[in-house]
Amino acid sequence: MTQAVGHRIGPRRRLAIDVFATVNLVGTLVKYLGLGALFPVAVALWYGEPIWPFVAAGAITCGFGFALERATAGGAARVGVREGFLVVSATWLLAAGFASLPYLFAGGNQLGHPVDAYFEGMSGFTTTGASVVTDYDALSRSIDLWRAFTQWLGGMGIIVLAIAVLPRLRVGGRQLMESELPGPEVAQLAERIRSTARLLWMLYVGLTALETLSLASLGWLGVDDKMTPFEALSHAFTTMPTGGFSTQANSIEAFSAAAQWIIVVFMILAGANFALMYRGFVRRRPKVFLRDEEFRLYLALAFVASLVLTAQVWGYGIAEGEAAVRSGVFQTVSIMTTTGYASADFAVWPALALLSLFALMFVGGSAGSTGGSIKVVRHLLLGKVLRRELDQTVSPEVVMPVRLNGAPVDERTLRAIASFTLLYVGIWAVGAAVLAIDSALSGVDLGTLDALGTSATALGNVGPGFGITGPMGSFAPLGDVSKITLIGLMWAGRLEIVPVVVLLTRHYWRL
Amino acid sequence: MKVFLIGAGQVGSTVVEALHHDHELTVMDNEPSRLTAIAERYDVATFEGDGTSRRDLSRAGVGDASLVIACTSRDEVNLVAGMFARREAQGATTVIRTSNVEYVELWRGGQLDVDFVVSSELETAHAISRIIGVPAARQTDVFADGQVQIVEFDVEEGASQDVTGVPLRDARIPGDSKIAAIIRTPETTLPGGDDVINAGDRIVVIGSPQAAKAWSSLLWPESGIVRDVVVFGAGRVGSAIARVLLDQGIGVRMIEASSEQARRAAEAFPKARVFNSTGIDPDFLERERIGQAQAGIFAMRDDAKNQYAASLAKVHGIPFTIAIAHEAVSVAAFEQAGIDVSVNPRGVTAEEIVRFAHDPRTKQVAMLEGNRYEVLDVTTRDSSRYIGTQFRDMPVHGALIGAIVRNGTAIFPHGDDVLQVGDRVIVFTEAANVPWVVEAL
Numbered sequence A: 001m002t003q004a005v006g007h008r009i010g011p012r013r014r015l016a017i018d019v020f021a022t023v024n025l026v027g028t029l030v031k032y033l034g035l036g037a038l039f040p041v042a043v044a045l046w047y048g049e050p051i052w053p054f055v056a057a058g059a060i061t062c063g064f065g066f067a068l069e070r071a072t073a074g075g076a077a078r079v080g081v082r083e084g085f086l087v088v089s090a091t092w093l094l095a096a097g098f099a100s101l102p103y104l105f106a107g108g109n110q111l112g113h114p115v116d117a118y119f120e121g122m123s124g125f126t127t128t129g130a131s132v133v134t135d136y137d138a139l140s141r142s143i144d145l146w147r148a149f150t151q152w153l154g155g156m157g158i159i160v161l162a163i164a165v166l167p168r169l170r171v172g173g174r175q176l177m178e179s180e181l182p183g184p185e186v187a188q189l190a191e192r193i194r195s196t197a198r199l200l201w202m203l204y205v206g207l208t209a210l211e212t213l214s215l216a217s218l219g220w221l222g223v224d225d226k227m228t229p230f231e232a233l234s235h236a237f238t239t240m241p242t243g244g245f246s247t248q249a250n251s252i253e254a255f256s257a258a259a260q261w262i263i264v265v266f267m268i269l270a271g272a273n274f275a276l277m278y279r280g281f282v283r284r285r286p287k288v289f290l291r292d293e294e295f296r297l298y299l300a301l302a303f304v305a306s307l308v309l310t311a312q313v314w315g316y317g318i319a320e321g322e323a324a325v326r327s328g329v330f331q332t333v334s335i336m337t338t339t340g341y342a343s344a345d346f347a348v349w350p351a352l353a354l355l356s357l358f359a360l361m362f363v364g365g366s367a368g369s370t371g372g373s374i375k376v377v378r379h380l381l382l383g384k385v386l387r388r389e390l391d392q393t394v395s396p397e398v399v400m401p402v403r404l405n406g407a408p409v410d411e412r413t414l415r416a417i418a419s420f421t422l423l424y425v426g427i428w429a430v431g432a433a434v435l436a437i438d439s440a441l442s443g444v445d446l447g448t449l450d451a452l453g454t455s456a457t458a459l460g461n462v463g464p465g466f467g468i469t470g471p472m473g474s475f476a477p478l479g480d481v482s483k484i485t486l487i488g489l490m491w492a493g494r495l496e497i498v499p500v501v502v503l504l505t506r507h508y509w510r511l
Numbered sequence B: 001m002k003v004f005l006i007g008a009g010q011v012g013s014t015v016v017e018a019l020h021h022d023h024e025l026t027v028m029d030n031e032p033s034r035l036t037a038i039a040e041r042y043d044v045a046t047f048e049g050d051g052t053s054r055r056d057l058s059r060a061g062v063g064d065a066s067l068v069i070a071c072t073s074r075d076e077v078n079l080v081a082g083m084f085a086r087r088e089a090q091g092a093t094t095v096i097r098t099s100n101v102e103y104v105e106l107w108r109g110g111q112l113d114v115d116f117v118v119s120s121e122l123e124t125a126h127a128i129s130r131i132i133g134v135p136a137a138r139q140t141d142v143f144a145d146g147q148v149q150i151v152e153f154d155v156e157e158g159a160s161q162d163v164t165g166v167p168l169r170d171a172r173i174p175g176d177s178k179i180a181a182i183i184r185t186p187e188t189t190l191p192g193g194d195d196v197i198n199a200g201d202r203i204v205v206i207g208s209p210q211a212a213k214a215w216s217s218l219l220w221p222e223s224g225i226v227r228d229v230v231v232f233g234a235g236r237v238g239s240a241i242a243r244v245l246l247d248q249g250i251g252v253r254m255i256e257a258s259s260e261q262a263r264r265a266a267e268a269f270p271k272a273r274v275f276n277s278t279g280i281d282p283d284f285l286e287r288e289r290i291g292q293a294q295a296g297i298f299a300m301r302d303d304a305k306n307q308y309a310a311s312l313a314k315v316h317g318i319p320f321t322i323a324i325a326h327e328a329v330s331v332a333a334f335e336q337a338g339i340d341v342s343v344n345p346r347g348v349t350a351e352e353i354v355r356f357a358h359d360p361r362t363k364q365v366a367m368l369e370g371n372r373y374e375v376l377d378v379t380t381r382d383s384s385r386y387i388g389t390q391f392r393d394m395p396v397h398g399a400l401i402g403a404i405v406r407n408g409t410a411i412f413p414h415g416d417d418v419l420q421v422g423d424r425v426i427v428f429t430e431a432a433n434v435p436w437v438v439e440a441l
Helices: A019-047 A052-071 A083-106 A114-125 A140-157 A158-165 A174-178 A193-219 A229-239 A255-269 A274-282 A287-291 A293-315 A319-338 A351-360 A376-394 A411-440 A448-459 A482-494 A498-504 B008-021 B032-041 B054-059 B075-088 B102-107 B120-132 B210-220 B236-249 B259-268 B282-287 B303-316 B330-336 B347-355 B431-440
Strands: B003-006 B024-029 B043-046 B067-070 B092-098 B116-119 B135-142 B148-154 B178-183 B187-189 B202-207 B229-233 B251-256 B273-276 B295-298 B319-324 B341-343 B363-366 B371-377 B399-406 B407-413 B424-430
Touching: A019 A052, A019 A083, A019 A140, A019 A158, A052 A083, A083 A114, A083 A140, A083 A158, A083 A174, A083 A351, A083 A482, A083 A498, A114 A140, A114 A482, A114 B202, A140 A158, A140 A229, A140 B116, A158 A174, A158 A193, A158 B075, A174 A193, A174 B431, A193 A229, A193 A255, A193 A274, A229 A255, A255 A319, A274 A287, A274 B075, A293 A351, A293 A376, A293 B116, A293 B229, A351 A448, A376 A411, A482 A498, A498 B202, B003 B008, B003 B075, B003 B236, B008 B032, B008 B347, B024 B032, B032 B043, B054 B075, B054 B120, B067 B075, B067 B347, B092 B347, B102 B120, B116 B120, B116 B347, B120 B135, B120 B210, B120 B236, B120 B319, B120 B341, B120 B347, B120 B371, B120 B424, B135 B210, B135 B341, B135 B363, B135 B371, B148 B363, B148 B399, B148 B424, B178 B210, B178 B399, B187 B251, B202 B210, B202 B424, B229 B236, B236 B251, B251 B259, B259 B273, B282 B303, B295 B303, B303 B319, B303 B330, B303 B363, B330 B341, B341 B347, B371 B431, B424 B431
Parallel strands: B003 B024, B003 B067, B024 B043, B067 B092, B092 B116, B229 B251, B229 B295, B251 B273, B295 B319, B319 B341
Antiparallel strands: B135 B148, B148 B202, B178 B187, B178 B202, B363 B371, B371 B424, B399 B407, B399 B424
């Protein structure tokens, strides 16, 4: 006897992801993110500037998040690995929108246009530091600090922050964190992912405070008159996330040599692995730095590139002595860690220096840092994979696990790294092509190297490009198509491409 | 002594064979056919039961034993049996066999409540590493924390004229060593000054490790120090061998047919070069110049494969082959096939276990030529009639003193040295003579 089971089989489901749960979680995240507007409100009150743009932005964001949450309430709020990609990608799109609201309301001619405002917002949260601002003096202090603050929030990651403070993300947080934290895998600092997120954020806050104090003390000691506490905080907010927004039109060039050296030190820290720094500094085990292969390579690359750049700057007579060394080191560290500050207008440097900087845009910081781009550890492992390939060409049977710090690395991870790098290069090339075509059509003066550099700088979350988008230039002259392309590149680059690109595959959505 | 043995497999029956003469044995196993086979051959008590059952152990009389040996092929059974034996037989010495090196490390760290842990893999690896150190040796063993080595050599054509073809009193024998026996089938000589070593003989030498190496190069002038070894098979035995050899700074290449095991070996041994190959693919052997290696060790799971791979490796030019013989009978087959040295892990394990059954005065034994000869490490008693006797006056029938250990240091005695109370004597003798040799000292 068989029973009819037809009535138990429900209707065919077509979607492979739980949209309700996803939207619900995104709503929650956006709702709390809106509270971030309280900071610029306080700043505006302090300086006696209008607070309504920030109040409105915060209210709209909280309201929107709340509405999303309510509209999808009641479902089984189970967010799995699949939904995680969409949650992270969507949250970052909305976060950039939130960041752009004050620009829309109070940005005037410079930032008031929706595409420009969104560009600036995306550049902020993704810690890129590319800007459409042309007249920095016209920006109010609260807008200045809002730009810096968005970078600071985006640096360690808004979802990492949410995991650290929101009880809702106690479960399933790991996948979300992996999508957001840069690098092939997340280092565990504690048993609970939540504690790990908290420790990372605490270290981040601590380093930011230390940098603010270091810079501000230059002003107090009279070493650097321009370095007021306001400037110190603004720049600490954009150094630690390797952001690169500055309150000054000529970026860090506006400040003294001492300030520049302090910023170099903190850029190096910001581009190092935070989990490693936690073990080294907080747990007082300095040997971990020496033992970490990625950290050693990171410093070695920075050192060699600094030498090359210094030699160029000095050799071409752009600067001499300490100034040449400072330019070489500063620019190397700034571009390599994807911060994007400038201590000189490198766009006018000789071709070899430009090519060095161009190459550095593809290096990036360490895994688990706030830096963007490909990251040192991926280069390290790819190099090892290539060496193994050569060995296996000669001896096909040889079995050689690729090791990182002595431990064998999973083959799947290696494949993921190879495909990440391929995707990265492919997307960079496509982005550059779109920029070149759009610029040619709309009569913007963007040369070949400029188009390639601008695409790389956006995808790597660096900031300045070459030519008109160079460190002392602005992204404002670019056409809207170019700007939207760059927004997409920054977004994909910050999330390390995969969470964004999987959304384009059919089987992500459909069963 | 009452000995209680759990496990009547290959190791167990080898232990029974070595111990049944002098001790009262009870053998326990859960497989009646094995017990029957043992009972038919030896005069021992058998008991069918489960080694992991405390009730079975108790009923079989484990409480009366003064030595409990758990040597089944399963680690878990041996561990549990060893644990229960501790409770049942308070004063007894417990010995367990394991195939997991981790348990040996735990035991060394005092984390396992048994007296001794013997690992087939580790014993095999050490046996092979000793052979690699003395490449001309058929078999070797060490005593007194490695200060005294006993080596069995085959004397071949081309051996140095310093020691062959001349009466021993005229031979230039390496210092700190003694020839314990010349085995010329079917008879064995405990040699005197008139005896001559000839090609085709098999000799047993007792001496310092340096002397053993010197003998090796005298008897096998073309063999140097081994620096490049290929291990075929990266299973438990192969991995244990690789680990021991790598620790000695010897270069190791490993060949493993299973890709999963090859990967694990490559992860475990960063210094070794691991290949995923059957080891019998001529193209592979040629391409990787396997024939250039100084020695090949065949530690695959299947004796037939070991034998074939070893023969093929010889064809490709490996001069020295050592093969693992999982079945005792394979030792003879390997010898027929021209493999230089065969090691039977179960035999090695049984030998190690048997050491614990001896008189407390007797520290360690080695067995040579099957079980025909034994080497004992005996502490002299106050009442021994040989105390104060010069070595030249010692009787020379059936036993030979190769070395003495005095205050922890090995001495290779000359004719005018005198035996003292408390000396540990390393003595070579025929197995049948063991009781009276121990008695006399």
